[in-house]
Amino acid sequence: xxxxxxxxxxxxxxxxxxxxxxxxxxxxxxxxxxxxxxxxxxxxxxxxxxxxxxxxxxxxxxxxxxxxxxxxxxxxxxxxxxxxxxxxxxxxxxxxxxxxxxxxxxxxxxxxxxxxxxxxxxxxxxx
Numbered sequence: 044x045x046x047x048x049x050x051x052x053x054x055x056x057x058x059x060x061x062x063x064x065x066x067x068x069x070x071x072x073x074x075x076x077x078x079x080x081x082x083x084x085x086x087x088x089x090x091x092x093x094x095x096x097x098x099x100x101x102x103x104x105x106x107x108x109x110x111x112x113x114x115x116x117x118x119x120x121x122x123x124x125x126x127x128x129x130x131x132x133x134x135x136x137x138x139x140x141x142x143x144x145x146x147x148x149x150x151x152x153x154x155x156x157x158x159x160x161x162x163x164x165x166x167x168x169x170x
Contacts, residue, residue: 048147051140055110056148063103063152070096070159077166093163100156107149114142 073092118138122130 048144051144053141056144059106059148066099067156073163090167093167097160100153100160103153104149107146110145111142
């Protein structure tokens with residue numbers, strides 16, 4: 044099912060996946076610290092940590108859309124390049140595929156991060 048995704052995974056995808064994974068790890072660490080820590084300072088600042096993580100998580104689909112736009116621009120460059128044989132459909136597909144993979148990467152990472160962020164929110168002490 045994800046064979047094409049893994050085949051056309053590009054550098055920008057790895058940036059998105061790395062950022063999302065780091066954010067997920069940070070949020071999971073914050074969850075564990077909230078559950079097992081009695082540090083008043085940490086618990087009092089958990090709301091700020093959760094809000095900051097939410098803002099970073101919102102950037103993941105934006106990065107995916109940026110990758111989509113960049114890949115579309117590369118695709119249009121291939122379409123506009125003059126060739127003797129006409130348009131090379133293989134080159135068009137190779138340039139267009141990252142447009143889909145970066146979008147999927149951004150959406151996948153935000154889908155993983157938002158539920159963890161919601162758990163952080165639910166554990167934040169209310170004033």
